[in-house]
Amino acid sequence: MKNRTFFWFILPTLSAMVLFIALPIVSVFIQSLHIEHEQVLVVSESCGPFGCEQTTEVDLEASAALREAQPLGRFNGFATYTNRAHLAFDEIAEAWRTTEDTGAFLRRVFDLPFYKALTFTLTYTAVVTPLVLVLGLAVAVGVNNLPKLLKGPTIFVSLLPFLVTPLVGSLILFWMVDGDGIIGATLQRLTGDPSLSLKASPTLTWIMLMTYGVWHTLPFSFIVFYAGLQTVPRDTLEAAKIDGASKWQSMRYVTVPHLVPLLTFVSLMLLMDNFRVFEPIVSFQSQAHATSLSWIIFNDLRESGNPLYGSAGATSMMTILGVVILLTPVLIRTWRDFNRKAH
Amino acid sequence: MTITTLDPSSSSAAARQMPSALTVISFLLVGLWLVIAAFPFLWTVWGSFKVQADFFSKADWTNALRGTNTIAETGSAFTLRGYEGAWVQEEFWRAALNSCIVVFFTVVISLTFGTLGGYALARSGKQYAFWLLMAALVFRAMPHITLVSGYLLPFFEWNVWGILPTTIIVLVAINQPFTLWMLHSFFLNIPKDMDESAMVDGCTRFQAFRHVIIPVMWPGVITTGLFSFLLAYNDFAVTSMLLSEKNETMIPAIASFLGTTQVEGNVMFAVAAVVSATAPLFVLIMFFQRQIVSGLTAGAVKG
Structure with missing residues (x-):
């Protein structure tokens, strides 16, 4: 295709992506270097019979005018990145100096908002992704053995948790595990502890969120693996059977190797989606025990009346960096493949 | 594959016994998954036609199925109040x-x-x-x-x-x-x-x-x-x-x-x-x- 023609074909989509994805990243970066204006203070002196008294007041008008003139705020350099709400260098150094053992030090660190969110996001990604891969494969093999008549309805039901709006799906589960909901109330009865609340304990909150994650994304790996199973060469399976391989062995040595290329694709998709976990935290209102990187950005922007653009920007930049790190192996591999094809 | 004779000393028979066990497990797994996938939706759709006291019933979860409080409050087992x-x-x-x-x-x-x-x-x-x-x-x-x-x-x-x-x-x-x-x-x-x-x-x-x-x-x-x-x-x-x-x-x-x-x-x-x-x-x-x-x-x- 000629460069000129290519240009005209790609123009609409490229301009949409440049204007609303590439430039916003630049804008986020610039924002992250600025911080909200301080209030303009006026010091006035009022003198009475017993001497003069100085009072400091916020000049609302001047503050508003300043915000109007420079909506970005004042330049702050990389200070936002290192403050308490983000990388918190000072607090970590302080914790390192004052705590006795590693456990206490780590506890101090995980109390800092950014590290708390980062820990949850990474744990969530690291736990949910492999679980979904294994369980998805198991369900796919199971469905593959079903009579033909049942396959269609099974896939229909399986698609529901995946395609349902994440906010809505997590709300549905949240209402069920509520203290008065069916699962919550049943658990209370089973454990004999009427005050048991899945929302009150950090561990249970984490387990609940990850269960939601598995429930929500399992269908994706199931569907892809199921499609892969349809293309396993029949001849090889037959040959394995004739050679005396048990079903388990032919699964282990024929089917699974055939699915390995799919595995890369599925895990890439799952990693990307799990890393941006966000809606369940809103639905489960779990911010006291579990937050994610996406959620703290949302929270900064939500600060009603006075959004913290600088703070949100800094977290956003670090999240984007995280995504790039996560994707690097894939990018390098694709680059090699592309070169091999080209030459 | 149908095997009627069971001979524990034959390894091939044992190998051919495996599939049935695997199949049963995979059936159970699929069944379990279907319940986990579908139940939350069925429960919420059904419950959306009840009153809050039924949908969030601490005392007895079957209230949500039968709509005890819904009948008491609205006179019928299904209500469109929520909608x-x-x-x-x-x-x-x-x-x-x-x-x-x-x-x-x-x-x-x-x-x-x-x-x-x-x-x-x-x-x-x-x-x-x-x-x-x-x-x-x-x-x-x-x-x-x-x-x-x-x-x-x-x-x-x-x-x-x-x-x-x-x-x-x-x-x-x-x-x-x-x-x-x-x-x-x-x-x-x-x-x-x-x-x-x-x-x-x-x-x-x-x-x-x-x-x-x-x-x-x-x-x-x-x-x-x-x-x-x-x-x-x-x-x-x-x-x-x-x-x-x-x-x-x-x-x-x-x-x-x-x-x-x-x-x-x-x-x-x-x-x-x-x-x-x-x-x-x-x-x-x-x-x-x-x-x-x-x-x-x-x-x-x-x-």
């Missing part, structure tokens, strides 16, 4: 209407941009086409909320915050990386010879696209469209931050319901709204199951 409260009292229809507008325009514009771009990428083969696809992959992986923090300030400054067109354009842009990848791999499967022979016959590139490619591209476009629909319909991060209360779509409306109705003890409004918002997805899966499955696997199978 009435959501759609009439809280004006959920406004949000539904906004959702329709946003989703419709997002899908149409995304597909138009995406087909043109995806076609160009599939036919180019130049280095820069590869780099564009890689950039799109990175963009696809970025959490949407990171971009939203970049939009807010400029949108406030230009006075375009809170209105539907802004949100539509943003959703179109966020949708592009995915649409491009999907349609690109789809166009790769349409033989090059088709449009190139048209060009040998004297068509320009665009005429070849218009007369040769467009007539055969619909299966791929429909599949991609379904996913664009889902992205726009399911979005919370963008719509909740970029739309004013008046222009809210369904998902942020449900989220803001939670704040207001929980206080007033009207959780059932939110339950009814949640069921209403899920119903269209249910219908969508029913009619387009095959396309959705093929779309999910397209990226995997074609590389």
Whole structure:
């Protein structure tokens, strides 16, 4: 295709992506270097019979005018990145100096908002992704053995948790595990502890969120693996059977190797989606025990009346960096493949 | 495979016994998964026609099935109070209407941009086409909320915050990386010879696209469209931050319901709204199951 023609074909989509994805990243970066204006203070002196008294007041008008003139705020350099709400260098150094053992030090660190969110996001990604891969494969093999008549309805039901709006799906589960909901109330009865609340304990909150994650994304790996199973060469399976391989062995040595290329694709998709976990935290209102990187950005922007653009920007930049790190192996591999094809 | 004689000393018989055990386990697993997948939906749909005391019944969960309190409060085992409260009292229809507008325009514009771009990428083969696809992959992986923090300030400054067109354009842009990848791999499967022979016959590139490619591209476009629909319909991060209360779509409306109705003890409004918002997805899966499955696997199978 000629460069000129290519240009005209790609123009609409490229301009949409440049204007609303590439430039916003630049804008986020610039924002992250600025911080909200301080209030303009006026010091006035009022003198009475017993001497003069100085009072400091916020000049609302001047503050508003300043915000109007420079909506970005004042330049702050990389200070936002290192403050308490983000990388918190000072607090970590302080914790390192004052705590006795590693456990206490780590506890101090995980109390800092950014590290708390980062820990949850990474744990969530690291736990949910492999679980979904294994369980998805198991369900796919199971469905593959079903009579033909049942396959269609099974896939229909399986698609529901995946395609349902994440906010809505997590709300549905949240209402069920509520203290008065069916699962919550049943658990209370089973454990004999009427005050048991899945929302009150950090561990249970984490387990609940990850269960939601598995429930929500399992269908994706199931569907892809199921499609892969349809293309396993029949001849090889037959040959394995004739050679005396048990079903388990032919699964282990024929089917699974055939699915390995799919595995890369599925895990890439799952990693990307799990890393941006966000809606369940809103639905489960779990911010006291579990937050994610996406959620703290949302929270900064939500600060009603006075959004913290600088703070949100800094977290956003670090999240984007995280995504790039996560994707690097894939990018390098694709680059090699592309070169091999080209030459 | 039917084995009637059991001979423990024969290893082959033992090996052939394995499948039945495996099959039973896999049946159980699938059964368990189906219950886990479907039960929350069945439970919530059924419960949305009850009163709160039944849906959240600490004393006895069968209340929600039989509707004991619903009968006591309304005289019948099923009530539309939740739906009435959501759609009439809280004006959920406004949000539904906004959702329709946003989703419709997002899908149409995304597909138009995406087909043109995806076609160009599939036919180019130049280095820069590869780099564009890689950039799109990175963009696809970025959490949407990171971009939203970049939009807010400029949108406030230009006075375009809170209105539907802004949100539509943003959703179109966020949708592009995915649409491009999907349609690109789809166009790769349409033989090059088709449009190139048209060009040998004297068509320009665009005429070849218009007369040769467009007539055969619909299966791929429909599949991609379904996913664009889902992205726009399911979005919370963008719509909740970029739309004013008046222009809210369904998902942020449900989220803001939670704040207001929980206080007033009207959780059932939110339950009814949640069921209403899920119903269209249910219908969508029913009619387009095959396309959705093929779309999910397209990226995997074609590389």
